[in-house]
Amino acid sequence: MKAVQVNVGRLALLLAALGFAFGARAHVGSPDVFFEGQAGPYRVHVVIVPAEVIPGLAEISVRIDGGGAVQRVSALPIKWNAGRKGAPPPDVAKLVPGETNLYSAQLWFMESGAQSVELEISGSSGFGTVTIPVDAVARRVLAMPKSLGLGLVVLGLTLVGLLLAVIGAAVRDSMLPPGTVPTARRRWCARVAMVFAGCILACLLWGGKRWWDKEAAEYRNNRLYRPISALATVGIETGQPVLRLQIDDPKFAQSPPLMPDHGKLMHFFLVREPNLDAFAHLHPLKRDRKTFEAVLPPLPAGTYSFYADITYETGLSDTLTNAVTIPEVAAASSTRSDPDDSWWVALPPGRPSSNGQCRLSADYLMSLSNPGQVPVNKLVSLRFNVCDDDNRPVTLQSYLGMRGHLALRRQDGAVFTHLHPGGSASMAAMQLATFRAEGRLPLYAAFGADDPVCQLPPLSAADQAWLQGSPAPDLSTVSFPYAFPKPGRYRFWVQVKIKGNVLTGVFDVDVGAPFE
Amino acid sequence: VTEKPLVAESLPQSALIQAESVGEPTSTCSSTARAALAGGTSIVIGILWDISWHRTIGRDTFWTPAHMAIYLGGLVAGLTCGWLVLRETFLSTTAARSSVWVFGLPGPLGAWVTIWGTLAMLTSAPFDNWWHNAYGVDVKILSPPHTVLALGMWAVVLGALMLVLREQNLAPAGQLAPGRFLFLYASGLLVVMATVFLIEYSWPNQQRARAFYQFSAGILPLYLLGLGRASKSRWGATWIAAAYMAIMAVSAWVLPLFPGQPRLGPIYNPVRHFVPLPFPLLLVVPAVAIDLLRHWLGHNRGWRRDWLLVFLVGTAFIGLFLLTQWYFSAFLISPLADNWFFAADRHWGYRETAGQWQHQFWSVTRPEWHPPLTFGSFVMAVAISIAASRIGLWLGNWMAKVQR
Numbered sequence: 001m002k003a004v005q006v007n008v009g010r011l012a013l014l015l016a017a018l019g020f021a022f023g024a025r026a027h028v029g030s031p032d033v034f035f036e037g038q039a040g041p042y043r044v045h046v047v048i049v050p051a052e053v054i055p056g057l058a059e060i061s062v063r064i065d066g067g068g069a070v071q072r073v074s075a076l077p078i079k080w081n082a083g084r085k086g087a088p089p090p091d092v093a094k095l096v097p098g099e100t101n102l103y104s105a106q107l108w109f110m111e112s113g114a115q116s117v118e119l120e121i122s123g124s125s126g127f128g129t130v131t132i133p134v135d136a137v138a139r140r141v142l143a144m145p146k147s148l149g150l151g152l153v154v155l156g157l158t159l160v161g162l163l164l165a166v167i168g169a170a171v172r173d174s175m176l177p178p179g180t181v182p183t184a185r186r187r188w189c190a191r192v193a194m195v196f197a198g199c200i201l202a203c204l205l206w207g208g209k210r211w212w213d214k215e216a217a218e219y220r221n222n223r224l225y226r227p228i229s230a231l232a233t234v235g236i237e238t239g240q241p242v243l244r245l246q247i248d249d250p251k252f253a254q255s256p257p258l259m260p261d262h263g264k265l266m267h268f269f270l271v272r273e274p275n276l277d278a279f280a281h282l283h284p285l286k287r288d289r290k291t292f293e294a295v296l297p298p299l300p301a302g303t304y305s306f307y308a309d310i311t312y313e314t315g316l317s318d319t320l321t322n323a324v325t326i327p328e329v330a331a332a333s334s335t336r337s338d339p340d341d342s343w344w345v346a347l348p349p350g351r352p353s354s355n356g357q358c359r360l361s362a363d364y365l366m367s368l369s370n371p372g373q374v375p376v377n378k379l380v381s382l383r384f385n386v387c388d389d390d391n392r393p394v395t396l397q398s399y400l401g402m403r404g405h406l407a408l409r410r411q412d413g414a415v416f417t418h419l420h421p422g423g424s425a426s427m428a429a430m431q432l433a434t435f436r437a438e439g440r441l442p443l444y445a446a447f448g449a450d451d452p453v454c455q456l457p458p459l460s461a462a463d464q465a466w467l468q469g470s471p472a473p474d475l476s477t478v479s480f481p482y483a484f485p486k487p488g489r490y491r492f493w494v495q496v497k498i499k500g501n502v503l504t505g506v507f508d509v510d511v512g513a514p515f516e
Numbered sequence: 517v518t519e520k521p522l523v524a525e526s527l528p529q530s531a532l533i534q535a536e537s538v539g540e541p542t543s544t545c546s547s548t549a550r551a552a553l554a555g556g557t558s559i560v561i562g563i564l565w566d567i568s569w570h571r572t573i574g575r576d577t578f579w580t581p582a583h584m585a586i587y588l589g590g591l592v593a594g595l596t597c598g599w600l601v602l603r604e605t606f607l608s609t610t611a612a613r614s615s616v617w618v619f620g621l622p623g624p625l626g627a628w629v630t631i632w633g634t635l636a637m638l639t640s641a642p643f644d645n646w647w648h649n650a651y652g653v654d655v656k657i658l659s660p661p662h663t664v665l666a667l668g669m670w671a672v673v674l675g676a677l678m679l680v681l682r683e684q685n686l687a688p689a690g691q692l693a694p695g696r697f698l699f700l701y702a703s704g705l706l707v708v709m710a711t712v713f714l715i716e717y718s719w720p721n722q723q724r725a726r727a728f729y730q731f732s733a734g735i736l737p738l739y740l741l742g743l744g745r746a747s748k749s750r751w752g753a754t755w756i757a758a759a760y761m762a763i764m765a766v767s768a769w770v771l772p773l774f775p776g777q778p779r780l781g782p783i784y785n786p787v788r789h790f791v792p793l794p795f796p797l798l799l800v801v802p803a804v805a806i807d808l809l810r811h812w813l814g815h816n817r818g819w820r821r822d823w824l825l826v827f828l829v830g831t832a833f834i835g836l837f838l839l840t841q842w843y844f845s846a847f848l849i850s851p852l853a854d855n856w857f858f859a860a861d862r863h864w865g866y867r868e869t870a871g872q873w874q875h876q877f878w879s880v881t882r883p884e885w886h887p888p889l890t891f892g893s894f895v896m897a898v899a900i901s902i903a904a905s906r907i908g909l910w911l912g913n914w915m916a917k918v919q920r
Binding site: 158 | 615625628631652653686781918
């Protein structure tokens, strides 16, 4: 009874990608999943456009570089609590016409929650597999197009009119023997019956509308993704400014335990409004089930937007966002809650970069490789290079296990996300998805404990290599795969570690226009 | 007040009823009525197949065989009835005398009902497609667009039944009525559709819950008494119930013979065959009581007798239905029913994790979701059953007189 149709327009957009293009939403406004890494001997660039409603279709696109001739690419959707054992037969990805190494597939996600896509590639170099986490949550509120609404109203009125006419005919004519005509009394009875039926029909249509409204409300309230609400405040404790995040949302109280991602339970980003001229990447410590605290770095007073990224035990990621006012603080803290906390303040306020270059410190300069025009919905590699004043390459140390870290925000706040060299997925979610698919992790390991925090095994060598990103031997370069979901001015904060110090490079880029 | 002849008194009676095959002294129905009923049959087969498809394979497109059976059935019946209207409008000089008039066009009442049903089916398609895009592909039977589709399918089958009914009622006295068996069969199809629409409340594990008895009381006696009354059979309600049970039982026996594998995940129950709906309700038991009461009190022998009949039928139906299903459902959820005949071990779809819950009454384990039947709710079910019987008898009395 279901007429399921492929969204041809969306598919076309997908296929234009990786040649590369996509629609998007979430961390905030950027839901697509990007992955660059190895699947066995094959280097893959993957984009997953999650389904906008659940159950719904996700679109997967895989470009394969190197590794020899590819014979078969398949994609398997795995729900976190069902594992590979509960997965259907994989879908074979098809080679996109006109391409030599780009494959696409569509996968059904039938239930909300943490899912993953297991890609299998076989070819002349052997067999390779990789598991990529995907958040399956409904994000779309779809209004009915006017033309469709009008068409349905016309059809509905036709049905109502025809039904009343048939009821009238049934009362007026149906019992008459052949060859007779209805009396005036019978005609009146037919009219009364039509009026009576019309009243009943009106009641039924009203009931149907109520039912529709109830279904829509159930979707909005229970199935549509709603960010967890959280409140941040700043206070002074033992002479230090402390930021406290309070998560009183009942939805959070019922949520699964949190997983540390890169060793941190929460990655907390502060962006000063409206000029984005101050930025911090903090890692608040958990005080109790719903309270996190971090010592505030020396940031100028003002109103900030915050974005708190967390990963649940299921593998689902979430971003808590709100505004927080930071007051003038007499004495800025000289200590950090976490050694990996970092921040950046524009001094003096103004343009953070020019000619695609940004000074990290007195000694180092960061450059953004010029990819020409920055298109919308097209996968690009955002590549940054660091050198010293003598233009000699500078080796980037591992920061949070990675060669670098990028946070980006559209000027108006419609998009915020943070990226790793290997893509957009959380490392914890990657590990969880892989372990669960292989049956190496119990589903509910931490449930039932008072204030549980799950711990994952140490990263494998392959995972560490993926986190570092590009296998290029140039250790002064870091790159991030991304497709901008909408045009506009974006600001990047690129964080790298040099000689033990975390430094932040800042760039403005107009998407839909060439780099400056 | 008497109805006025449309044509001259001198026209011979045989000419008045010569239109198509209506009223011909034959014991078979017209080919158009049979074609419409074949379309209705295709729809019912498609419904049972489609539900099984969704619970076995999961993944579907517009072009699945089950969808094709449904839409083909709607088209066959709709086009047949459209042809009937066109023929009576343009090709038949005497057709108007055995037709009802809708928007100035003559046609058998059943044809118009089927045409309405086909149009409703077509209307549901874009509505359902938008619904899937807006709220996700639904994994349940009851949704507003599915209800429009279900009403359309129901009307197609009802229209086919009315075509058969018309020919049955026009048979000269003393002759075997054409379509008298087809009418019972078509009625069985309608009961199948009604029970399928109730399936979310009538799983064997729900048959000690309030909703099951109240919803069943609101629908089933209406069908059994009304259609039994309109039939030409002394045991009309019983035969209709038997037809329903036969269709459902055959689907429960045949579907598992075909291999099938889930194509969507997560798979909580790795089925390897097509999954049928549960074994049918034992409707023949209350149906026999309905027929016995009909024999005893008769029809159209005064409003007092009619009201007595509906009170007795309503009470007897729900009483016997309760008695039968209360214990039969206990058998169906027990391991004793895990065999090919009762199919209790093979009616669980791929999304249903095997567990003890499959052998429990959900009104006991989850009373907050499945409120159990209480004395008060049973009294309400009796009242509903009587009201449904009353409506059923009114409709049945009318259907017994339909001649167009």
